Amino acid sequence: MIIVIKSGVPKNEIEEFKSKLEGKGLIVHEDFGQEYCILGLIGDTSSIDPKQIAAYNIVEKVIKVQEPFKKANRLFHPEDSLIDVNGIKIGGGNFTVIAGPCSVESEEQIVGIAEDVKRAGAGLLRGGAFKPRTSPYSFQGLRQEGLDLLKIAREKTGLPIVTEIMSADMIERFVEDVDLIQVGARNMQNFELLKELGKTNKPILLKRGLSATIEELLMSAEYIMAGGNENVILCERGIRTFETYTRNTLDLSAIPAIKRQSHLPIIIDPSHAAGMWWMVEPLSKAAVAAGADGLIIEVHNDPANALCDGQQSIKPKKFESLMSSLKEIEKFKWRFDISELGL
Amino acid sequence: MIIVIKSGVPKNEIEEFKSKLEGKGLIVHEDFGQEYCILGLIGDTSSIDPKQIAAYNIVEKVIKVQEPFKKANRLFHPEDSLIDVNGIKIGGGNFTVIAGPCSVESEEQIVGIAEDVKRAGAGLLRGGAFKPRTSPYSFQGLRQEGLDLLKIAREKTGLPIVTEIMSADMIERFVEDVDLIQVGARNMQNFELLKELGKTNKPILLKRGLSATIEELLMSAEYIMAGGNENVILCERGIRTFETYTRNTLDLSAIPAIKRQSHLPIIIDPSHAAGMWWMVEPLSKAAVAAGADGLIIEVHNDPANALCDGQQSIKPKKFESLMSSLKEIEKFKWRFDISELGL
Amino acid sequence: MIIVIKSGVPKNEIEEFKSKLEGKGLIVHEDFGQEYCILGLIGDTSSIDPKQIAAYNIVEKVIKVQEPFKKANRLFHPEDSLIDVNGIKIGGGNFTVIAGPCSVESEEQIVGIAEDVKRAGAGLLRGGAFKPRTSPYSFQGLRQEGLDLLKIAREKTGLPIVTEIMSADMIERFVEDVDLIQVGARNMQNFELLKELGKTNKPILLKRGLSATIEELLMSAEYIMAGGNENVILCERGIRTFETYTRNTLDLSAIPAIKRQSHLPIIIDPSHAAGMWWMVEPLSKAAVAAGADGLIIEVHNDPANALCDGQQSIKPKKFESLMSSLKEIEKFKWRFDISELGL
Amino acid sequence: MIIVIKSGVPKNEIEEFKSKLEGKGLIVHEDFGQEYCILGLIGDTSSIDPKQIAAYNIVEKVIKVQEPFKKANRLFHPEDSLIDVNGIKIGGGNFTVIAGPCSVESEEQIVGIAEDVKRAGAGLLRGGAFKPRTSPYSFQGLRQEGLDLLKIAREKTGLPIVTEIMSADMIERFVEDVDLIQVGARNMQNFELLKELGKTNKPILLKRGLSATIEELLMSAEYIMAGGNENVILCERGIRTFETYTRNTLDLSAIPAIKRQSHLPIIIDPSHAAGMWWMVEPLSKAAVAAGADGLIIEVHNDPANALCDGQQSIKPKKFESLMSSLKEIEKFKWRFDISELGL
DSSP: OOEEEOOTHHHHHHHHHHHHHHHHTTEEEEEEEOOEEEEEESSOOTTHHHHHHHTSEEEEEEEEOOOOOOOTTTGGSSSOEEEEEEEEETTTTTOOOEEOBBBBHHHHHHHHHHHHHHHHOOOOEEEEESSSOSSSSSOOTTHHHHHHHHHHHHHHHHOOOOEEOOOOGGGHHHHHHHHEEEGGGGGGGHHHHHHHHSSSSHHHEEEEOOOOHHHHHHHHHHHHHHOOOEEEEEEEEOOOOOOOSSSSBOOOTTTHHHHHHSSEEEEOOHHHHHOOOOGGHHHHHHHHTOOOOOEEEBBOSSSGGOOOOGGGOOOOOHHHHHHHHHHHHHHHHHOOOOGGGOO | OOEOOOOOOOOHHHHHHHHHHHHTTTTEEEEOSSSOOOEEESOOTTSSOHHTTTTSSTEEEEESSOOOOTTGGGGGOOOEEEEEEETEEETTTEEEEEESBOOOOOOHHHHHHHHHHHHHTOOEEESSSOOOOTTTTTTOOOOOHHHEEEHHHHHHHOEEEEEEEEEEGHHHHHHHOSEEEOOGGGGGGHHHHHHHHHHHOOOEEEOOTTTTOOOHHHHHHHHHHHHOOOOEEEOOOOOOOOOOSSSSSTTTTHHOOOOOOOOBOEEEEEHHHOOOOGGGHHHHHHHHHOOEEEEEEOOOOOGOOOSGGGGOBOOOOOOHHHHHHHHHHHHOOOOOGGGGGGO | EEEEEOOOHHHHHHHHHHHHHTTTOOOEEEEEOOOOOEEEEOOTTTTSOOHHTTSSEEEEEEEEOOOOOOOTBBHHHHHHOOOEEEEEEEEEEEEEEEEEOBOOOOOHHHHHHHHHHHHTTTTTEBBBBBBOOOOSOOOOOOTTHHHHHHHHHHHHHOOOEEEOSSSSSGHHHHHHSSSEEEGGGGTOOHHHHHHHHHTOOEHHHHHHHHOOOHHHHHHHHHHHTTTTOOOOOEOOOBOOOOOSSSSSOOOTTHHHHHHHHHOEEEEEEEEHOOOSSHHHHHHHHHHHTTTTTTEEEEEOGGGGSSSOOOOGOBBBHHHHHHHHHHHHHHHOOOOOHHHHHOO | EEEEEEEOHHHHHHHHHHHHTTTTOOOEEEEOSSSSSEEESSSSSSSHHHHHTTTTTTTTEEEOOOOOOOOBBGGGOSOEEEEEEEEEEEETTEEEEEEESSSSHHHHHHHHHHHHHHHHHHHHEEEEOOOSSSTTTOOOOOOOHHHHHHHHHHHHHOEEEEEEESSSGGGGHHHHHSSEEEEGGTTTHHHHHHHHHTOOOOOOEEEOOTTOOHHHHHHHHHHHHHTTOOEEEEEEBOOOOOSSSSSSOOOTHHHHHHHHHOOOEEEEHHHHOOOGGGGGHHHHHHHHHHTTTEEEBOSOHHHHHHHSOOGGGBBBHHHHHHHHHHHHHTTTTOOOOGGGGGG
């Protein structure tokens, strides 16, 4: 951590401030420039809040040097993490596709789609049971019944199931019933929920918040990992920008950015990013080429009559043909080279 | 709702689509332009999801005309709402200031600050007990002990207390102990929490999410109101933009925007918006001039040693002098003129 | 164009307003909903400014239905445009790579790099002569000398040259010397420059502004095309968002979005988007997979000693290996299917 | 400037790199932390491009400590600048309002409005002659004729005139005819134009670009000042964010941010920020309270028939009543306290 002292601050005040910092077990180096005095803190600064340091009147600015996450940090865990979701591997060089409808609607629907996506090569089945909706007047999901139907689909197809959790009181049920627990974008910083999930050992699919930086996403993963659960899979699903043509702006540079900073797998959700079914194909291909560990895609047999998000769902036939070109692109995709870290 | 049909769609497909819509009890008007066919839906469209309509292959785009919120909508409730928080009025022409430290740290601290801000004219006391922090390694608040200290401060000063709730399982305790329950920016779309708060009759302070539109803020208020609790106070606290000099960008145009669309009170948090104590004065003055119903300001007696957010807290003496100029500006502040709605 | 009238406006005021619109040669359809009156304008509305309509007191909101661009619009020109840049084809199914250093520095440098990138398969040579720099104290390019060196490189390699124009008074020189004239992101809405370029018949490479929407980019292309010059190539180079890890956020959904709305070619600049050389590979691969018509990549033989943007330049050897995997990915890239327009 | 070296880099490579930096006349301090080696550069680093340093393979990140602007920097010019625009003072404690129509339309219109706004207390007259419009098919201004009409209005009222320049070839004419030359948001980084304006001694009104940071705005001012023209007035007019209710998001925190970093005056444009006439009043009041040196407001006698931007113009009567409350608020506005710089 680097602390820039305001110009004109008397020497003795700087000394007093240095003593305070040294009292916290840090070594403080002092540099004098033409207009500024700069203090460099050496030692473990992770317990020191830069914003707190900035509250001192004599401080001009505070600059972090080390990333604030540890367990998610590739520096301390250079090899890719490999997460096992009920037998299906995510990360560590594998390429895995999660597919299924936005909402579970009926047994016939979910089992039918599950069979279709399995045939096309999907490794896991997604389906919303509890749905976060902007409007209280929109369909909120089949809830418990949806969960039960997902279990039937798993039984019939063998696909592990992924669904979104909405609050900590659902954890016990989800740990029992679900293979990969999804934390939605709107709950990425629901810290009470993250802490509770950290106490389980279930794989967690953590979606990036609409306006969350990559660092904040990694800090939210750190919440889960700090509690003891290191089975975290990250998901980029589009961020909020000024552009209105697409629902969100898919940030594919998050893939190399995360690969460099963290060992956790990162998958891409092209369906929510664009919000339009015809963009799923180009964005999926781009995600694979950029080195994603997987995709999560909305597939529906009858999008126009879907109970939610029909406009961004593709049909099983389209999904099948997409899967076959993805396999070709995957051969040439970007792969992070650990030697670049210089460890 | 307006539906634009793609060019070249055969007449019979449009007719079939119209019948489907009419089957939902809507009147459908049809207009033919040079390149498009447009359908205008007349009737109550609030149960129809525009994104669902967009899933039909023949649809080019869907345009909402009516706002999707009802209980929060000024059209159906033209007069300002007035929320009573344990005897203190917020909204309806009143100007109310909530002040106090980021975190409750000790009895001496919270009682001392409470006395200071009361003397200066604050109407309510804020103080964090349960703290949402980006890092799991940062101070997480005194939690239950913090709540108990707030109650002592209320007893000694008579100021109603405001503090943030982090999850639905705390509701019972908060309903009993807290006068105004704050929902933080990160939980603005924690819909399970909002629904549960809708079942209480406690005043709720709902903060705008970092990347939430004004419409989404009003939809989150609608979640609480739809459950039966109409005591909602909105709070603008800065949105996330590309500018990095300030922590967030305070969006003061949200004040007139909300006043025109909703009858709910709107208060401003200049401390979190800027993230720097010396900006609290200019932004507070601006907020009052723009017509805010109140402010929520971080005040700390020893910012440099505060356990959180010291850099954005002002001292009691500064707060006192600020309060006296705010009272002067308040006389000339902008006020929404209901006659502009043309009702 | 759809006009929503405020609730409560008397019938006669609406009639008067309708007459005004009809006076402009439009047919006006009128629909009455429960709370609103809606007018649908039929006819050529491209000369009508929606913001001007919104100035009428009785108007609640104005909604555009047709895109405001014509010459750039795929509806009126369904087939892809193919731009010929001194013998090299861009668009229409071709895949073309432009490569070279940020700045032209010396004859040895530019000729050497030109030979390297040609060998690897680049179709055009880029190199900055006149450089837009945020700071007046940064290197501003070799200017005229840089242009002369580019011409030498063209002579020696046969590669057409691309360089950025900074103001209209340079046009004559650029038309004579340069094969593809680049308009930088900062000048995307320098309308006087665009108009003057519209009077030439040189191919123009138009870069998207940092905060320009896709529609605004197409409107800037329309400025050039309306003047008579239809040789416009669009370039996505990252937009400004809240994320700070990357210099900008590369918006690859702009590729399908532009393909659907326009017949103009679209190429991607991964170097400026990320601002980090090690992201050029994943982003280039992603761009090709998503259907880009080409790439513009910064290549430098000695990045650490480059006079500008060294941190985002890759070395010739890296470029060569990248080119060979791009060719493989290109076979499976997304291609826009005209039949989706339903024309 | 602080340079963080990657972990694991051998000592001798760091030494070599240090020598290179020392060769540029800088003193280099070296600190070793647990995981990083950090170099602190002491001396004048303004000629060193951080992005260039980042191109070295051994560098992890580069952190600027000093602001990159000098002439605009308050550290080297603590007192407020006072700009004299043909007898009207802007900055240095004055409060000045510029008012007038978006476009000059006719002699009657511009003279009439000029008289109205003068009576209400405006100090300068604005009016667009050359208009930057997103669409080539929109009204582009009366151009030279508009300039002539502005001069007539100046003659009749004595108000200095402000209008926008679109390209460098207009400078001679503008220097002769115009009192305050406006550089629009879209040209904020048209560096060729800025350089040419730096060679004149005319006051320049420099508007912040839609996605320009405060630092970039100050760097553009620096371009003009570096050329010798220190008569620069800054203008905040709203930035582009994800919020769509308003045309742009007015960033009033730019006022204190700029006051702290620079001695240049800063005025606010509430009309373009919101894009809606009824928001002009609340935002103007807020701007004054936050410490703006002035405002630039669109006033039109017949907004519904204005040739541009009618929806954001207020009528002369409204302007008059607004002016009188602004004078009251101005008494209590925030003022920057130089002693806070600790010089």
